[in-house]
Amino acid sequence: MNILVVGSGGREHALVWKIAQSKSADPFRKDISNGVNKIFCAPGNGGIQELAECVNIKVEDIDGLLKFAMNKKIDLTVVGPEIPLVAGIVDKFQEKKLKIFGPSKFAASLEGSKVFAKEFMIRNNIPTAKFRAFNDSLDAKDYIEEVGAPLVIKADGLAAGKGVIICQTEVEAEAAIDLIMEKKVFKEAGIQVVIEECLEGEEASILAISDGDNFVVLESSQDHKRIFDNDQGPNTGGMGAYSPAPIVSEDLKKEISQKILKPVIDGMKKEGHVFCGVLYAGIMVTKDGPKVLEFNVRFGDPETEAILPRLKSDLVELIFAALDGKLADFKLEWDSRPCVCVVMAAGGYPGDYERNKLISGLEEAKKLKDVVVFHAGTKRENGKILTSGGRVLGVTGLGKDIKEAIASTYNAVEKISFQNAHYRKDIGAKAIGRSNEATTYGTK
Numbered sequence: 001m002n003i004l005v006v007g008s009g010g011r012e013h014a015l016v017w018k019i020a021q022s023k024s025a026d027p028f029r030k031d032i033s034n035g036v037n038k039i040f041c042a043p044g045n046g047g048i049q050e051l052a053e054c055v056n057i058k059v060e061d062i063d064g065l066l067k068f069a070m071n072k073k074i075d076l077t078v079v080g081p082e083i084p085l086v087a088g089i090v091d092k093f094q095e096k097k098l099k100i101f102g103p104s105k106f107a108a109s110l111e112g113s114k115v116f117a118k119e120f121m122i123r124n125n126i127p128t129a130k131f132r133a134f135n136d137s138l139d140a141k142d143y144i145e146e147v148g149a150p151l152v153i154k155a156d157g158l159a160a161g162k163g164v165i166i167c168q169t170e171v172e173a174e175a176a177i178d179l180i181m182e183k184k185v186f187k188e189a190g191i192q193v194v195i196e197e198c199l200e201g202e203e204a205s206i207l208a209i210s211d212g213d214n215f216v217v218l219e220s221s222q223d224h225k226r227i228f229d230n231d232q233g234p235n236t237g238g239m240g241a242y243s244p245a246p247i248v249s250e251d252l253k254k255e256i257s258q259k260i261l262k263p264v265i266d267g268m269k270k271e272g273h274v275f276c277g278v279l280y281a282g283i284m285v286t287k288d289g290p291k292v293l294e295f296n297v298r299f300g301d302p303e304t305e306a307i308l309p310r311l312k313s314d315l316v317e318l319i320f321a322a323l324d325g326k327l328a329d330f331k332l333e334w335d336s337r338p339c340v341c342v343v344m345a346a347g348g349y350p351g352d353y354e355r356n357k358l359i360s361g362l363e364e365a366k367k368l369k370d371v372v373v374f375h376a377g378t379k380r381e382n383g384k385i386l387t388s389g390g391r392v393l394g395v396t397g398l399g400k401d402i403k404e405a406i407a408s409t410y411n412a413v414e415k416i417s418f419q420n421a422h423y424r425k426d427i428g429a430k431a432i433g434r435s436n437e438a439t440t441y442g443t444k
């Protein structure tokens with residue numbers, strides 16, 4: 001069996017790493033095709049190259065990916081980022097009878113359009129922040145005057161995680177409208193905006209895998225979106241994550257499954273578009289219960305780096321169970337130990353960032369027990385690893401408890417260096433205070 005992973009970040013390195021451990025890599029197993037013979041990754045990065053053959057096709061180049069998959073007789077394609085999903089890669093591969101894991105273009109609108117997602121939530125009675133959608137900036141400003149701050153202004157379309165502006169005053173909210181609708185900083189992604197009530201609480205990420213009818217919920221996790229410690233400074237793609245998130249008790253997980261995940265899967269089916277793939281719900285745990293901040297239709301980054309090292313089940317089998325509509329009987333097995341992922345970023349990130357810095361210490365970090373260094377923005381040149389992206393590495397460690405996972409991860413981080421590297425020092429700290437409530441630790 002040949003597998004193609006699409007993408008080039010830490011999430012894709014974690015996916016390739018986990019796929020490479022698949023039991024189906026054993027060619028004598030009869031139950032899944034012929035075993036994993038080869039993993040390809042498009043375009044991949046300097047770390048992924050150790051486990052997969054990287055091919056230079058961009059994630060936006062759907063025709064190029066399709067041609068490659070047909071030529072190489074790819075048996076399964078796993079898509080990391082949202083751009084090809086929202087552009088309809090799944091529909092195109094399926095037209096050619098190729099197996100691909102992810103939702104259709106229609107179902108991917110849950111991530112591709114915030115207006116679609118909010119209206120879908122209303123239709124299906126899914127708890128979320130109160131909102132209004134606008135395609136006229138003057139109407140949007142009238143509404144801001146009417147309801148008052150604080151408010152959250154969101155560009156409708158994909159904006160690489162930067163299209164959400166939290167506004168404490170009406171002046172800020174009106175400036176956000178100008179930025180998105182008049183200055184068009186997010187181009188056509190900002191033709192419409194969603195204006196939302198500002199929710200208070202703690203955030204968590206819940207990822208589920210769905211076969212269209214049934215779904216399994218992965219262990220919870222928590223992202224750290226802001227660049228600086230104590231959630232200060234601008235938003236980034238995510239500076240680190242840990243799993244499980246103690247705030248997500250077993251009861252809360254059940255509530256999220258019943259009130260949020262199930263209505264999405266059932267609602268999509270009812271509307272004639274089964275949702276097969278990863279459903280990621282960004283949740284705010286408010287005093288009135290869990291509410292949806294956003295949906296993504298793919299594995300989270302860096303959540304995936306903190307979740308997959310804990311997954312004992314075979315990822316390839318899990319994905320095939322989803323594609324074959326057999327998730328109803330699929331039991332996930334987990335390592336009960338918490339996992340922490342710390343992102344090391346390039347100088348300047350999340351603004352314009354430096355590139356081509358030599359990374360040292362990777363071999364030393366690799367030798368540490370229960371540590372894995374996922375590459376995000378790296379490239380390999382003449383046997384050396386250089387930085388090539390804003391988020392450079394996702395240094396990941398397991399520990400018997402969250403404190404040990406944090407200590408072992410930061411110990412590995414300290415072994416690695418490149419010029420002007422920076423990272424948050426408080427990844428996982430929120431979980432420590434809650435470790436007594438950590439009911440999800442040690443789940444089956």
Ligand code: AMP
Pocket residue numbers: 129152154161164166196197198199200203225282293294
């Ligand atoms: P989104 O891309 O929609 O998840 O938004 C990015 C981040 O903005 C979230 O992770 C939250 O930290 C914050 N956010 C989004 N919507 C709201 C809201 N309604 N209230 C408070 N914070 C929000």
Ligand code: GLY
Pocket residue numbers: 161223237238296299300301302303
């Ligand atoms: N960690 C946030 C995301 O993957 O969108």
